[in-house]
Amino acid sequence: MCGRFASTTKPEDLVELFGVEQWDPTETIAPSWNVAPTDSAYAVLERTPKGLPDPVRQLRVLRWGLVPAWSKSPESAVKMINARADTVHEKPSYRQAFASRRCLLPIDGYYEWETIPVPGRAKPRKQPYFVSRTDGGVLALAGLYEFWRDRTRPADDALGWLVTCTIVTTEAEPLLAPIHERMPLFLDPGAYDAWLDPGRTDPDELRSLLVAPAPGALRAVPVGAAVGNIRNNSPDLLRPLTDAERNFGGAGGGTTLF
DNA sequence: CCAGACGTTGTT
């Protein structure tokens, strides 16, 4: 799955990479090596302005954790950080967003925790990994977004709209499966246009864009436990564990190597 | 008909 990630690419660079036509520089967030659910994140999406024929590609800041438009409160649905690719087109909470509000979430990589049973102890050990593109490029995660109106605020209050997002997940590819059974889906540049086009609403066609990556496209590197605490946030979270650090605490011998 | 859910993951 995907429950924590790093996002440090400058918005100006994201604008270049994704062919963004519209970005409001006041919508800027600090680089983060520890983005958690309910945090803000950059998203690339397309909206068609009233009276215009074509959608405009934008870079926006959304809150991670999708809140369906019909939710009574924004907390009730904050667990919706992931959406299963195999059912996303039919789930009441996601299908409208899937039909017309798809986005890309550009990230450097995400964290995955391997659960390692410790003989004789109830609590297993949790070994975090940082998963990123082997070629070092930005990962364009497949996402959905949704608008939620806060009725406790005045009708003309711009802050009365909450825009949230979720990440589409699938079965882990074979190389990652030993760490974790699920993983987020990402798109290759050739699929960006079709995925973002709000004019495309055929679920089967859209689902065909969600394909597993080639084996080896992603790499997983074991990192320190500090990432577990969201108060920790620095490039040091990405530093690979040394062999000595991995052996120290590692019950039952070595961890999976890449 | 109304009431209540609407999600994913991991672990047992």
Place this chain on the structure above:
DNA sequence: GTCTGG
């Protein structure tokens, strides 16, 4: 908002 369960 819309579907499911009772």
Place this chain on the structure above:
DNA sequence: CCAGACGTTGTT
């Protein structure tokens, strides 16, 4: 996802 809390009353 992990870390950290885990409560009620009365008053503003």
Place this chain on the structure above:
DNA sequence: GTCTGG
């Protein structure tokens, strides 16, 4: 043990 907050 389980829920909430970030």
